[in-house]
Amino acid sequence: LAKTTQPISMDSYEGQEVNITCSHNNIATNDYITWYQQFPSQGPRFIIQGYKTKVTNEVASLFIPADRKSSTLSLPRVSLSDTAVYYCLVGDRGAGNNRKLIWGLGTSLAVNP
């Protein structure tokens, strides 16, 4: 099972760019890297997913180096509403394989005024 390691917590200020790095040394060939955001008392919300190189959408960018042993979620110009827990997941979501997606403690991001 591909385990991930990410910082437990991070602090930032409004308007700054935030980069959260996730290590996944034993990532497998079929594994995708997926990031979710979770606010208190809500379900996780999909942010971005990638397999290699760089992926960008309207809310974030995901940078994946060639060896794929780590990935970095980049949040441009954060606001107070970006305060949440961010989870990095690595896994092959083939049939019945959600059990292989290990949700760690995530990174608790606090954005200050």
Next chain:
Amino acid sequence: DAGVTQSPTHLIKTRGQQVTLRCSPISGHKSVSWYQQVLGQGPQFIFQYYEKEERGRGNFPDRFSARQFPNYSSELNVNALLLGDSALYLCASSPGTAHNQPQHFGDGTRLSIL
């Protein structure tokens, strides 16, 4: 379009009772998964269903069971409730089980055991 809906939103039970939680996936989604999330922890996988068949099971006791209906909605049943079953129970759906299909989560059912 409606997202994943779960009911009830909150529930209080006592030890030894049984509970049934319900989930309606996004229209067109055929895969449903259930997770347990204890305060301060990440979600823990319980079950995955696809096309009404169980496709995956996490490390939970047999007191936990689930099923998926022809309309792809799902129920999670927990028997003989213990204090430790107090948690947020999350349901997630996706179109299928392909590698690159992210899951869409409901806001969960908060279960409290007294």
